[in-house]
Amino acid sequence: MELFTPKRLDSYQYIRVEEVRCLLRDLFRSAETPVLLKDHLYTMILNIMSRMVLGRKYTQEQSLSSGAPAAIVPQKEFKEMIEELMLLNGVINVGDFIPWLNFLDLQGYVKRMKNLGKRFDRFLEHVLEEHNERRRREGKAFVPRDMVDVLLELADDHSLEVKLERHCLKAFTLDMLAGGTDTSTITIEWAISEILKRPETFDKATEELDRVIGRGRWVEEEDVHRLPYIEAIVKETMRMHPVAPLLVPRLSREHTTVDGYDIPAGTGVLVNVWAIGRDPAVWDAPEEFRPERFVGSPIDLKGHHFELLPFGAGRRMCPGYSLGLKVVHLSLANLLHGFKWRLPPGMTAEELNMDEMIGVTAPRKVPLQAVVEPKLPAHLYYA
Template identity: 55%
Template sequence: MRAFVSRLYGLSGESVVLMEHLTRLTLSNISRMVLGNKYFGVSGGDDRVVSDSIVSLQELQEMINEFFFLIGVFNIGDWIPGLYFLDLQGYVKRMKALKKKLDQFQDHVFDEHEQKKKESSKDFVARDMVDLLLQLADDPDLGVKLTYDALRGLTLDLISGGTDSTAVTVEWVISELIKHPQLITQATEELDRVVGRERWVEERDIPQLPYLEAIMKETMRKHPVAPLLAPHMAMEDCNVAGYDIRKGTRVFINTWSIGRDPSLWEQPEEFRPERFLGRNIDVKGRSFELLPFSAGRRMCPAYNLGLKMIQLSIANLLQAFNWKLPDNAK
């Protein structure tokens, strides 16, 4: 976080494409948790690769960006199978190239972790998610055998899921706040009152910053990262709000429309964090009018990490800088 703020400080007075820096922050953070400190560390106020890894942090970021682009494209061959082999848009070629790069990088990471595990022998302690997954893969009592393909998929899920969603939410927060300067004033007044200006805001301060939390919740209401939650399935015949839903029906939850439902929210198109002050509406799957992380057994497993990263990022950005649109734009 200090390296992130330091990089932005070096750009003070310039126009900044904030998403690039936010993605770098979240990617370096989640990469250290998933892959280990050996690959990505902080030195001299900046991120750097601290091993002979075959990709740099920037290259990994480019691969993740390409991954998100390709899973969202409209590929003609998927809808007209007879044209699939032609790869008219070149997306399949790009997917294959990306898979090759990701496989090379992940195999390099797995091999180094396996070697470290062998060298440690009985003293081995899992220090990151790859260590843990490799332990599970070697467990003969595990109900579902983890293959290398499964390990690749799980690590990619963790890195991509923990990178884009947090960065997008923080970008939306700053976008809304810049359009409402009075909200920035209120948020910084709270920071000055709780934290002061003699030290940086820390994770332990977050519970004492209710207005900051309200800003985050209002952003998640108006700009959910997943407008449609991961598909669910009806496990039995049921009736919901007068509608008969048959067993096996695939169910999509539209959080975007819920967040703009005037029967739930007064003036839903307005950005008003105050609507969450004094109201017991959480984002942990218990308040169905606000479900940014889904609910139940298919809820995002890393919601707690996401909340901490989002709130700490917002707090640092507001504490460190005065934000406005470039060229005095309105």
């Protein structure tokens, strides 16, 4: 409630705008050549989250030099660390199901988890130390600039019912970085993939953008509510490709019965939103990408409608859903507004691989390669 207030998210709007413009400029420079979209999206969203959560970019594209600050991590390495985190969170570990085999670590997952934990811990220790040093240096004049600053102030509040220890601060920080970076990247990549499979969707999106925005400026966050078809594309993408197919694990608090099955209190529960989103009893033609189904529909993404729950529902729904939607809507709208999209030469829509990877998230198995063609005045890409 403290980290994701509307006022705080609005105060970071300039960061989101700056980084989206950097993405558009980078794609403009790569026009007419196949680009690996995921890499560009990942860089943009990691920069947004780093600046909002940590106060500055703690990654760099080049390899570490001897004079680089200790908290700086090469961007490629940080990306690999986040991807490893998401993979290990979703793997099936034999030792969890056959406890007497756990000590053998037959698949090597436990060893990988421990190594990854140490790498993240070193990075997050540097981040907290840098922030604490600024607090000490500025004294009473200190003003929180980012989410880590807010967390450190909360940790000093001894009236809190649950005390925030140092390991809690690191866990919160990692949750925000990982949860905000990987998920938004995956959603936008799937949206562009589906649009490439169904070109008429792009034509309808372009018509709406030209009519509402015009070709003399970029889409702003305040414009999104006037772009119902863009919002429908995001909803349809999240229906077909929820980034967390099983949400986060839950626990039944009391005994209940579901479809004739007894579910005792204390049972671990996984909600399969991937299956719900493709249930023919709920959706017409569930395997088809049809954003039109959401135009004029009252169904929203806030957990009020159980047929569409990409962020979950109730008190344990994703706390950062409003931030995620801001980033996805702004990025996708401008990507569709600024460029025509097509597959690399020689590839047809039927040949585009749409397989998913299995894990706590469901990214594309084969990263999307696409060719972009600018369709706005050139000066806008450098504005």
